[in-house]
Amino acid sequence: MVLTVDVGNTRIKAAVFEGSTVLESFVFEKKELEKKIKKILKKFQNCSDLVVASVGTIEKQSFLAFEKQLKLHFLSHEDVFPFVNKYATPKTLGIDRMVLAAGATLQYPNQNRLVIDAGTCITYDFIDENDQYLGGAIAPGLRLRYESLHNFTARLPLLDLEEPQSYIGNTTAQAIHSGVVNGFVYEIDGFIDEYRANFSNFIIILTGGDADFLAKRLKNTIFANSNFLLESLNQTFQYKINND
Numbered sequence: 586m587v588l589t590v591d592v593g594n595t596r597i598k599a600a601v602f603e604g605s606t607v608l609e610s611f612v613f614e615k616k617e618l619e620k621k622i623k624k625i626l627k628k629f630q631n632c633s634d635l636v637v638a639s640v641g642t643i644e645k646q647s648f649l650a651f652e653k654q655l656k657l658h659f660l661s662h663e664d665v666f667p668f669v670n671k672y673a674t675p676k677t678l679g680i681d682r683m684v685l686a687a688g689a690t691l692q693y694p695n696q697n698r699l700v701i702d703a704g705t706c707i708t709y710d711f712i713d714e715n716d717q718y719l720g721g722a723i724a725p726g727l728r729l730r731y732e733s734l735h736n737f738t739a740r741l742p743l744l745d746l747e748e749p750q751s752y753i754g755n756t757t758a759q760a761i762h763s764g765v766v767n768g769f770v771y772e773i774d775g776f777i778d779e780y781r782a783n784f785s786n787f788i789i790i791l792t793g794g795d796a797d798f799l800a801k802r803l804k805n806t807i808f809a810n811s812n813f814l815l816e817s818l819n820q821t822f823q824y825k826i827n828n829d
């Protein structure tokens with residue numbers, strides 16, 4: 586059994602895998618890390634490996650204590666990945682994006698793939714049919730948009746996510762919901778249209794905390810898989826042990 590942990594900028598996600606099957610998945614806050622992992626390992630005592638990808642503030646040190654129980658794999662750029670990295674600054678590429686690209690490459694061979702991760706940030710990652718990782722885009726995520734409007738202005742309230750009533754917002758709150766939610770959806774549809782205009786034969790994978798919310802609203806039909814990063818972590822690990 587393998588325990589995979591994804592440390593994002595908002596939350597931590599984890600899952601226990603037996604082969605390629607998810608036995609259970611978890612979502613928790615950074616401050617609960619140690620307690621939650623201990624609890625998971627108590628329940629799944631046959632876990633032999635702990636695979637971690639962190640783009641958050643939690644570093645490798647926070648996981649060292651678990652090395653007594655199981656083998657730690659704290660993924661970094663030094664690991665083996667199944668694609669050719671064409672990013673001009675490969676060392677600054679987020680490890681979460683590398684893992685997503687690895688999962689897409691292994692799970693959907695011989696085609697162009699676009700991974701959209703709607704988390705704290707929206708990240709776009711494109712891997713072409715020759716398994717070359719080309720790059721993509723980084724934009725503010727849904728929650729971040731609500732927070733930045735509030736944090737960087739004097740008069741805009743901090744609102745919780747709500748479905749806009751119309752694209753023409755007729756109150757401050759409705760104008761914010763329209764700007765944030767409709768802007769988010771139009772932007773992502775716009776990016777997808779751009780990729781479609783330039784590449785044929787490709788698959789789109791949508792993941793992240795806002796994936797389900799988003800999938801229903803896009804004009805492009807895409808199925809969301811909120812476990813894709815955790816599944817990709819498991820696949821990246823399997824690839825690593827077979828290719829090291």
Ligand SMILES: Nc1ncnc2c1ncn2[C@@H]1O[C@H](COP(=O)(O)OP(=O)(O)O)[C@@H](O)[C@H]1O
Pocket residue numbers: 592593594595596597703704705706726727728729746793794795
């Ligand atoms: N309970 C929750 N707490 C925080 N964000 C949530 C929650 N449920 C859904 N979200 C949405 O998830 C997004 C963050 O996604 P997530 O995948 O957790 O981010 P990250 O991987 O960057 O930590 C936010 O934009 C927010 O709208």
Ligand SMILES: CC(C)(COP(=O)(O)O)[C@@H](O)C(=O)NCCC(=O)O
Pocket residue numbers: 593594595640677678679680681682702704705706707708723
């Ligand atoms: C872009 C990100 C902040 C996204 O983080 P997330 O939304 O998953 O929490 C992360 O992938 C990162 O820190 N990247 C480094 C810069 C880059 O990928 O080029």
Ligand SMILES: [K+]
Pocket residue numbers: 702703704705706707708793
């Ligand atoms: K992201």
